[in-house]
Amino acid sequence: MTHVLDAPVVLAPxxxxxxxxxxxxxxxxxxxxxxxxxWIYWPLVEAFILSFYQWNMLPTSTPRPVGLANYENLLTxxxxxxxxxxxxxxIAGLLPxxxxxxxxxxxxxxxxxxxxxxxxxxxxxxxxxVAPIVAAVLWRWLLAERNGLVNQALAxxxxxxxxxxxxxxxxxxxxxxxxxxKLIGFSTLLLSAANASISPAYVEAARMDGATRxxxxxxxxxxxxxxxxxxxxxxxxLFGAQWSFVYINALTGGGPLKSTTNVFYLMWEYGFQSxxxxxxxxxxxxxxxxxxxxxxxxxxxxxxxAVYDE
Amino acid sequence: xxxxxxxxxxxxxxxxxxxPAAADMAAEITExxxxxxxxxxxxxxxxxxxxxxxxxxxxxxxxPLVTVEPVAAPSNxxxxxxxxxxxxxxxxxxxxxxxxxxxxxxxxxxAQPLEDLTGDELTRHSEGMVDNGLELGRVDGKTYGLAYTFxxxxxxxxxxxxRAAGLxxxxxxxxxxxxxxxxxxxxxxxxxxxxxxxAFGPIDGTFVYQSLVMSNGGRVRQxxxxxxxxxxxxxxxxxxxxxxxSGAYADIDVASHMDTFxxxxxxxxxxxxxxxxxxxxxxxxNFEMSVARMPSFGAKPTAPTNSGSALFILSRDPVKxxxxxxxxxxxxxxxxxxxxxxxxxxxxxxxxxxxxPAYLKPWVDAHPMILPNLEQLKNLTANVAFPGPNYRQxxxxxxxxxxxxxxxxxxxxxxxxxxxxxxxPLMPAAD
Numbered sequence: 028m029t030h031v032l033d034a035p036v037v038l039a040p041x042x043x044x045x046x047x048x049x050x051x052x053x054x055x056x057x058x059x060x061x062x063x064x065x066w067i068y069w070p071l072v073e074a075f076i077l078s079f080y081q082w083n084m085l086p087t088s089t090p091r092p093v094g095l096a097n098y099e100n101l102l103t104x105x106x107x108x109x110x111x112x113x114x115x116x117x118i119a120g121l122l123p124x125x126x127x128x129x130x131x132x133x134x135x136x137x138x139x140x141x142x143x144x145x146x147x148x149x150x151x152x153x154x155x156x157v158a159p160i161v162a163a164v165l166w167r168w169l170l171a172e173r174n175g176l177v178n179q180a181l182a183x184x185x186x187x188x189x190x191x192x193x194x195x196x197x198x199x200x201x202x203x204x205x206x207x208x209k210l211i212g213f214s215t216l217l218l219s220a221a222n223a224s225i226s227p228a229y230v231e232a233a234r235m236d237g238a239t240r241x242x243x244x245x246x247x248x249x250x251x252x253x254x255x256x257x258x259x260x261x262x263x264x265l266f267g268a269q270w271s272f273v274y275i276n277a278l279t280g281g282g283p284l285k286s287t288t289n290v291f292y293l294m295w296e297y298g299f300q301s302x303x304x305x306x307x308x309x310x311x312x313x314x315x316x317x318x319x320x321x322x323x324x325x326x327x328x329x330x331x332x333a334v335y336d337e
Numbered sequence: 338x339x340x341x342x343x344x345x346x347x348x349x350x351x352x353x354x355x356x357p358a359a360a361d362m363a364a365e366i367t368e369x370x371x372x373x374x375x376x377x378x379x380x381x382x383x384x385x386x387x388x389x390x391x392x393x394x395x396x397x398x399x400x401p402l403v404t405v406e407p408v409a410a411p412s413n414x415x416x417x418x419x420x421x422x423x424x425x426x427x428x429x430x431x432x433x434x435x436x437x438x439x440x441x442x443x444x445x446x447x448a449q450p451l452e453d454l455t456g457d458e459l460t461r462h463s464e465g466m467v468d469n470g471l472e473l474g475r476v477d478g479k480t481y482g483l484a485y486t487f488x489x490x491x492x493x494x495x496x497x498x499x500r501a502a503g504l505x506x507x508x509x510x511x512x513x514x515x516x517x518x519x520x521x522x523x524x525x526x527x528x529x530x531x532x533x534x535x536a537f538g539p540i541d542g543t544f545v546y547q548s549l550v551m552s553n554g555g556r557v558r559q560x561x562x563x564x565x566x567x568x569x570x571x572x573x574x575x576x577x578x579x580x581x582x583s584g585a586y587a588d589i590d591v592a593s594h595m596d597t598f599x600x601x602x603x604x605x606x607x608x609x610x611x612x613x614x615x616x617x618x619x620x621x622x623n624f625e626m627s628v629a630r631m632p633s634f635g636a637k638p639t640a641p642t643n644s645g646s647a648l649f650i651l652s653r654d655p656v657k658x659x660x661x662x663x664x665x666x667x668x669x670x671x672x673x674x675x676x677x678x679x680x681x682x683x684x685x686x687x688x689x690x691x692x693x694p695a696y697l698k699p700w701v702d703a704h705p706m707i708l709p710n711l712e713q714l715k716n717l718t719a720n721v722a723f724p725g726p727n728y729r730q731x732x733x734x735x736x737x738x739x740x741x742x743x744x745x746x747x748x749x750x751x752x753x754x755x756x757x758x759x760x761x762p763l764m765p766a767a768d
Contacts (some may be wrong), residue, residue, distance in 0.1 A: 085420060085445055091726075104759065106737075172590065173602075193590040227395070280539040284741050299417060300496050301729035 037100055043079050071315070077308035084304045098311040106285060106293065107310070112238040114268045116199055117206070121267040124207025126259050129214035130252070133222050134244060136215075148219060155212035163277035166205050169194070195286035202287050206271040206279075214259050221255040222248065226336070250334040257333055261325040265318055355697065362454050363659040370661045371404040372430035372652065375419055376378060378486060378670035378681070379409035379633065384614070388680040396667045403660045411489060412646075413541065419446065419651070423615045430652040433485055436473060436643065437732060439722040443481040447658055448649040450479035455662055469717040470686045474647040484664055486683040487645020488610040489713045490535075490545045496625035498604040502526040509605075511626060513576055516605065516632050520585025523604040530587030530597065535608035537740035538591030543732065544644040544720050545607060546739055549573045551640035551718050552633060558721060561764045565735050566753035573634070577743045590739075607631060609644040610710040614682040621748070628645050630709045640718035645683065684710060727763040734760040 028277060041177055078097055080091035101107050136147050154162065169176050170191040178188050191201040225248060233243050247330045249256075281288035283294065288296075297309030378389040386409070393405050407428070410418040416438050419429050424444065434442055442448040451459045459480060463471055466484070474482030495508035502523040510516040520531025536545040550557055555570025557563070564570055578627065580586040589597050598606040599619035613628065620626040632640045648668060650661045650737075664697030667673060674685040679700040684707075690696035701707055723731050742749035 028625070081726060083421065083445065087728070088445055105755075171593075190590070192592075193588075204601075280592070282538065282740075284745055286738065296733075297730070301733055302417070302420070303727060303730055306730070 032276065046099045074311050078312045080305050081234075081267065082304045083302045086221075090305075093305065097305050098313075101306065101309050101313065106288070107290075109285050110266075110288050110290045110293045112268050113199060113287065117203055117268040117271055117289055118136055118264050120200060120203035120209070121207050122260065123205070125210045125263045125267070126256060129208075129211055129218050129259075132215045133218035134248060136219065137222050148234045150226070151215050153210035154209050155216075157209070159209065159273040160277055162209060163274050166201075166274075167278055170201065177207055189326065191285055192279055197285045198283055198287045202271050202278065205274050205321050206267070210263075210270065213308065217259065218255055221252050225251050251336050254329075254333040254335060257329045261322075261329065266327060338366055341738045342448050343477065348755075359639050361655060362662065362758055363655040366400070366656060366659055368656075369402050370402065370660050371406060372657050372664065373406045373408050373427075374664065375408045375410065375414045375415060375429050375432040377410060377412035377433060377435075377646070379407050380411045380415075384438070384742070385681050387715055388676055390663050392673050392676060394666060396664055399667070400660075400663060403600050403663065405664060410671075412644075416441075418596070423651075428651065428653060430650070431658050431664055432649050432651055433539075433646045434482065434649055435646050436720045437722050437728075439474065439647070440476055440724045441728055442649050442723075443476040443479075445726075446649075446651060447653075448481045448651055449658065450481055450662050451483060451662075452479050454650065454658060456523070458662070462669070464624065465671075465689045466479050466669070466685050467688060467714055467717070469714065469719075470643075473643060473717075473719045482647025482649050483669060485648045485669060485687050486611075486677055487643040487682070489641035489643060489717060490607050491610045491613075491709050491713070492629040493598060493606040493608065493613075493616060493630075494627045494629060495598070495716050496599060496627055497601070497602050498523055498529050501529075502604070503655070506625075506627055509627070510632055511630075512698075513580075513632050513634055517580055517583055517628070520605065521583055524584050527604075530589060530603045531585045532601055532605040533587040533589060533594050533597070533607070535594050535606065537576075537736065537743065539630050540592065540595070541644075542611070543736060544642050546736070547720055548631060548640060548642045548718075549577070551642065552631070552637060554634075554637060556721065557766075558723065560692060561724065561766065563731070563735070563757045563764060564638070564762050565739070566750070566757035571624075571750050571753050573744045574739050575749045576634070577750045582741060586743075608683070610707070611644065613706055613710075628706045631714055633637045639713070640716060641713040642718050642720040644720075661750070675700075678707070679704075684714060688714070706721040725763070731760045731763050734763075 049077050077090070079092060079094060080090035081093045081097070083090065095235050132147075132151060136144050139147065151158070157165075172178060172188055172190055175191075177191070179189075181189060189197060192198050229251075230243055233247055238246070272291050272295070273287065274293075275287050275289070275292045279287045281284070281292050291314070294307050294310040294314065297303045297310060342344055350576070374393065378385045378578060380386070393407055397403060397405055402440055406462050408418070412435055415432070416434060419434070422746050431673055432442075438446075443450075454566075455462075459586045470487070471480065472485075472514040473484050492509060494506055494509050499506040499509075499519075502519075503526060504522060507624055512518045516532055523531040534542070534545050534549070536542040536549065546654065547557060549563065550570045550573045552568045553573040553576075555564070555568060555573055557570060567662040567726055577586065581588075587597070589603075594603075594606065595612060595615075596607070597603045599607075599616060601624045610628070612660075624658050631639050631641055648665045650658060650665065652658045652661050669686065671687055674687050675690055677683050678685045678697060685691060685697060691701055692698055701711075722728070725731070734756050738753050741747070742752040745752065
């Protein structure tokens with residue numbers, strides 16, 4: 028009996044505490060949450076709403092609700108199909124340049140002696156700090172038909188001119204190369220850092236067991252580098268196509284014959300070239316949904332596949 | 338709730354924006370006033386910018402109460418710039434816009450119809466101006482844009498390449514059939530490029546494309562119905578495709594067509610006469626250049642359309658409107674056209690100054706290359722702008738389809754037809 032009577036007396040202060048305690052952390056978080064809300068989630072919601080309207084962004088015109096028409100339109104437009112296919116090609120083309128090549132460079136330069144190693148690495152890093160638009164102009168000159176250095180070199184080797192930016196079959200790969208060329212330095216830097224932090228004890232132990240260089244790379248370095256490799260892979264998949272935007276804009280404008288356009292360039296074209304805010308928002312929402320899903324898959328895979336040195 | 342918030346925001350925007358002009362333009366300026374002038378000539382390097390700034394300064398010297406603030410933006414960005422500034426609450430006063438934005442400027446940007454604003458002042462000012470030119474700025478019978486700087490497509494010819502191919506540059510091709518023959522001869526005998534039309538690609542060439550379509554008797558639209566894939570319009574595009582398949586058409590990067598001609602690698606180049614002075618400089622000492630009228634489809638008369646721009650009054654303030662109108666009158670005066678034609682290379686919209694020794698005659702005598710262009714002014718045909726909120730999207734789809742029809746490998750008629758069917762729903766309902 029007393030037990031029952033006592034119970035509420037004991038519980039009451041606990042409940043009051045339970046209400047009071049969580050306020051403080053939320054208060055600390057409030058400024059950050061407000062900023063994220065105002066600058067990220069609110070625009071996201073607005074873009075979602077805008078995707079059901081037709082509007083040319085003028086304050087003098089009222090957005091006109093069009094229901095699902097924007098989605099129907101975009102999903103049936105051949106240029107959207109081409110853009111999606113190209114986006115996949117960009118990502119697939121970038122992966123060797125942003126992951127495989129830097130990995131090889133990082134592992135090979137690891138074995139080089141001191142000053143030489145730094146020289147190689149800084150040389151590889153230089154493209155990263157060149158302004159993208161400068162890189163675009165530079166490559167336009169290098170790849171020019173007839174008089175460009177690259178074509179002159181090809182001619183000297185007995186090959187015929189390559190229309191790097193004019194041939195629809197080549198243009199996309201030209202832009203993939205330029206985008207990747209900018210990224211190699213960054214990826215190499217990350218992978219070299221990860222490689223350097225692998226404890227030498229493992230390598231020593233493996234050597235004593237008689238492991239060859241290749242065996243050390245395959246069984247020790249690669250597994251321990253896997254978190255960084257997976258991170259770079261995920262970044263390339265999620266952002267690779269966006270990184271090529273500057274070069275598309277400066278070099279091809281999505282052409283020739285739409286062969287170099289991708290969903291991000293298309294979004295920009297709708298928004299700022301043809302002033303169709305609704306179309307642009309719709310493309311944005313579709314891309315967001317698709318890449319959101321891909322990001323989830325990537326994160327799950329990363330958790331499963333990465334090996335951590337604990 | 339969210340939807341309502343957005344609509345409220347949009348509505349608030351509508352209310353905050355200045356209402357359509359009801360007030361009359363001021364009769365004169367009695368106090369200092371500042372107006373903005375959005376111009377893409379100001380964004381070009383060299384003479385285009387210097388000449389325009391010079392004219393603005395001349396105007397301010399004559400009208401000490403008016404200060405003009407020049408705002409420069411490239412031609413493909415000027416509309417976005419004007420629009421962004423309207424959104425930001427900085428109402429532009431005078432803007433130089435290209436003709437593709439004409440209907441949009443009149444219906445959505447709130448450009449003022451000059452007849453309503455200035456009354457018979459417009460009639461008096463436009464005396465001596467080319468009628469065809471004035472017609473270009475009209476929407477539904479009212480003048481929203483006053484024709485300003487423009488030019489027509491002409492055929493630039495590299496005389497040296499012609500002679501090397503055994504052709505006579507003094508009798509340039511007059512029809513498309515002759516262009517095809519000449520182009521193939523050049524390709525076969527000299528290894529240089531034959532012919533290229535500046536109709537597609539990142540440098541806007543829609544006026545070249547529309548000139549071709551209309552010279553063949555086609556139209557890109559009839560009212561709100563798209564017709565760019567129909568009959569004569571599609572035949573004009575198919576003609577270019579035939580040129581390409583025959584080898585007469587230069588296989589070059591569409592973004593570098595001007596460089597290719599300037600480098601002396603291209604025999605014939607159909608493009609705006611506004612680049613004539615640039616080519617003259619490039620050709621000097623390298624090759625001999627001449628200019629001919631645009632070729633025709635057999636015996637059909639050509640319909641050269643304009644590239645270029647008109648001036649629009651966007652101001653809502655009566656005093657600023659007066660200042661804006663005075664600036665517009667000054668920029669389209671005899672003095673201004675003498676400067677614009679002789680220094681930048683655009684056409685004079687006042688033909689009476691061509692034979693006037695006080696104005697343009699000495700310059701025309703020294704630069705006979707302007708003559709084919711002047712002759713074409715007589716059959717100048719208005720570049721067709723698209724109506725409705727999706728006008729740019731529709732125009733892009735048409736341009737992309739035309740480019741694909743010429744440069745791609747599929748049947749040109751089928752490509753155009755498919756694009757037209759996709760674009761038609763984006764046009765305003767048929768009238």
